[in-house]
Amino acid sequence: MNFIIAASSATHDASTIGGHGTFHYILIMALMMTGIYLILSRSNMIKSIIGLNLFQVAVIMFYVSMGKVEPGTAPILMAEDVPHAEHDGHHDEAHDADSHDAPPAAHSPDPKKDVELGAHTLDHSKKVTVGPTTSKVSKITYSNPLPHVLMLTAIVVGVATTALALSLVVRINEHYGTIEEDELEDKGVLI
């Protein structure tokens, strides 16, 4: 079974999870497959709906994990980043080159410049990686907010559709007296 494979590989690759590896995604994919297996293998409809929920949580987790930035924090701006402090001269050199295209250049998406900036403004004692989601002002790294927004609404829509599925189950039970797909098949309801 795939989840057993994942569980056993957890012991081998544990060292890579925090650093740079795709091990985290493999964990999530294995979780997704337990959901698919539950949906397909169970003839009980409630079990199928639970499987669907597990699958949904795994997909949401996959999206959210792509938005994670390693030394990052939640995308709620800290006090240092909140005042109109984006042009106070600390990082002029960083965006001089592309200042012709106006405001967005203040935080250039070019990773090379950001790394340079990180290299000579932060101390070298510990290795700090700086990406486009690191604030130039406070040096705080935020995780990517976009996947969070998309998945937040998906969860609420998910419970609404789950409720719809459950109400269909209730009606099927009232009409045929069973919620087992096998028994419905025996009654000739399913083709």
Add this chain to the structure above:
Amino acid sequence: MIIHGITIILFLFLYVIAIVIGRSRNLFAAVMLSGIFSLISACLFVIMDAVDVAFTEAAVGAGVSTVLMMIVLNLTSDRESPPVQPKVFPLLVALLTGGVLIYATKDMPAFGDPEALIHQSQTTNHYLWHSFEESHIPNVVTTVLASYRGYDTLGETTVVFTAAVAVMLLLGHVRESETPPKLINDPIALVGAKMLIPYILLFALYVQFHGDFGPGGGFQAGVMFAAAFVLHGMVLSPKHTLKAAPALIIEKLVALGVLLYAAVGIYCLFKGGNFLEYDVLLSHGEKPNPHGQHIGILLVEAGVGLTVFAAMLTLFYKFALRGKA
């Protein structure tokens, strides 16, 4: 390093729960375990910095959907009949799909890589570094949800509304003759719930109005507000809750929330802006006013909260008031 250990332990919990759900014939246990599954995945979301997602998952997955499933078990049956024959095909499909997906992850950037392609997008950087000057709201997730992606959220709110209407259509006829059974018959639960309900309501209001500055917002607050009423319905009886919050009014609130959301958008049109362009709400034709964004987001979140609260409570009524077949 500790955090990575915690991550792996939480994932192991999730696998164990998924396996137990698969093997258990007792549906009541399976439903409770799926609630715990949601709670643990909410912890994982916090580790991945998605505090708003974690909040929603904890309120929705561990709260409302578990309650709804338990009520459905009450209406149907809480035993799963043994399988006719072992099924090999689903296992093959799952292994094959899983293999393909895991193979595909090899092409992905490393987990947490600050320079991954997804973080290079101009859009993301605009959201992070310019949302505060444009709306004066520190929680980037709220700004993106209610302002930059306002259309999207209006659509999602409409989906919740549509699902509530569909459930009303499917389970519309409450059979009055049969009295629904009391869900919990326990004085300790009654006293405990009575103490909890006011604080749940207060906390839901806090989540609703503090969503601009911390994790929270209309979706989470709506679910929590409904959870207080659901708790009331479970420890007393749904009939008692009907007296406090009549179904006729609640059903109208489902539509009112969506209408409030859309009305804010249309009001922006009348003020000379685009649909859902909150900047024009407070300005008088000169430069856009960020405080208009604040007002707009507050109103729109109120609309979302209203629809989600009323939809969740309507779902509870429809399931809980339905007599056993």
